[in-house]
Amino acid sequence: MLGKTGVEVPVLALGMIFNVADRQIVLRKALEWGITYWDTADCYTGGNSELGIGKFLKANPDKRKDLFIVTKSDDRAPADIQKLLERSLERMETDYVDLYFIHGLEGPDELTEELKAWVAKTKKSKKIRFFGFSTHGNMAESLTAAAKAGWVDAIMTTYNFREMQDEKMQAAVEACYKAGVGLVAMKTQARQIETEEDKRLTEHFLKRGFTEGQAKIKAVLEDKRISSACTSRGNLAHLYENVAAVLDKTELTQADRELFRQYAQDTCSGYCAGCSNICGLAVPEVPHINNIMRYLMYYNSYGERQDARELFAKIPQNVRDKLLSVDYSQAEARCPQHLPIGRLMAEAVSKLA
Numbered sequence: 001m002l003g004k005t006g007v008e009v010p011v012l013a014l015g016m017i018f019n020v021a022d023r024q025i026v027l028r029k030a031l032e033w034g035i036t037y038w039d040t041a042d043c044y045t046g047g048n049s050e051l052g053i054g055k056f057l058k059a060n061p062d063k064r065k066d067l068f069i070v071t072k073s074d075d076r077a078p079a080d081i082q083k084l085l086e087r088s089l090e091r092m093e094t095d096y097v098d099l100y101f102i103h104g105l106e107g108p109d110e111l112t113e114e115l116k117a118w119v120a121k122t123k124k125s126k127k128i129r130f131f132g133f134s135t136h137g138n139m140a141e142s143l144t145a146a147a148k149a150g151w152v153d154a155i156m157t158t159y160n161f162r163e164m165q166d167e168k169m170q171a172a173v174e175a176c177y178k179a180g181v182g183l184v185a186m187k188t189q190a191r192q193i194e195t196e197e198d199k200r201l202t203e204h205f206l207k208r209g210f211t212e213g214q215a216k217i218k219a220v221l222e223d224k225r226i227s228s229a230c231t232s233r234g235n236l237a238h239l240y241e242n243v244a245a246v247l248d249k250t251e252l253t254q255a256d257r258e259l260f261r262q263y264a265q266d267t268c269s270g271y272c273a274g275c276s277n278i279c280g281l282a283v284p285e286v287p288h289i290n291n292i293m294r295y296l297m298y299y300n301s302y303g304e305r306q307d308a309r310e311l312f313a314k315i316p317q318n319v320r321d322k323l324l325s326v327d328y329s330q331a332e333a334r335c336p337q338h339l340p341i342g343r344l345m346a347e348a349v350s351k352l353a
């Protein structure tokens with residue numbers, strides 16, 4: 001059940017950052033496996049993701065009623081959001097979106113009264129059924145605010161075995177759960193470059209009968225406050241691996257969870273937790289360092305080099321120009337994950353610029 005919406009969603013959602021128009025087989029397979037929650041955004045693959053859904057629905061209009069379609073706006077001002085929504089509907093060949101997200105909310109101050117009014121009006125027009133946001137940065141703060149606000153139906157948030165160790169995040173998830181705000185997890189794999197610790201984790205779970213990736217999905221979905229996990233980027237083998245993980249009813253043991261906790265602690269310096277309100281105070285000239293870290297992760301760990309470069313190119317030129325000259329020492333001193341921010345920013349510039 002997705003919070004108070006009254007809608008039952010599958011425990012796996014199909015993340016659609018891939019060229020959906022060319023990979024219609026993924027949509028057909030997803031439907032066959034019961035993955036009817038489809039997650040896209042106006043910006044994914046330059047619009048090809050939404051257009052691919054449109055291609056599918058044009059050929060299969062009878063399937064619309066079986067789907068729970070989520071898309072997102074990269075704009076914030078209501079008039080601009082409205083334009084993007086209209087374009088999304090047109091691209092996807094549908095009259096309504098089941099759940100409409102503000103893409104990548106960075107903090108509670110983006111939940112404005114104007115936005116609230118737009119949501120009420122647009123729900124009345126029946127162009128959106130439910131509203132919420134996705135968030136990769138300052139998640140705990142945004143979730144807590146949404147739980148209090150009363151007009152956010154659902155949130156897709158970074159949530160994985162690492163975030164599960166964070167007390168603030170746990171309190172925020174609990175607040176949403178109690179308030180009936182539906183929660184969908186993303187970035188469940190919390191990937192990083194392979195280390196010795198990764199190899200140990202992989203070997204442990206293989207002995208238990210599943211892959212490390214399957215164990216990470218299980219860890220998130222065993223938290224019953226999470227309605228669904230959004231995974232897959234168009235790779236059928238990964239999608240099948242995830243389906244197998246949820247069909248297999250073996251639960252993680254206390255020892256498995258302890259291993260995740262220890263691993264998260266030992267490898268924290270390879271993972272950006274998205275708390276850009278912390279490093280942002282030290283280097284206000286480079287806002288949302290967490291996003292640059294995320295693009296670097298897309299490049300290094302997901303192998304999505306083109307997408308990573310395109311996202312990086314959207315950072316304002318004046319910010320990109322400063323990336324190599326800023327002194328990050330204060331930000332590094334504050335970073336709870338002890339990330340070598342300066343070195344990673346240099347790596348981002350060399351790989352993504």
Ligand code: SF4
Pocket residue numbers: 271272273274275276277278279280289290293334335336337338339341
């Ligand atoms: S670089 Fe450090 S402080 Fe900044 S968002 Fe990432 S984990 Fe948080």
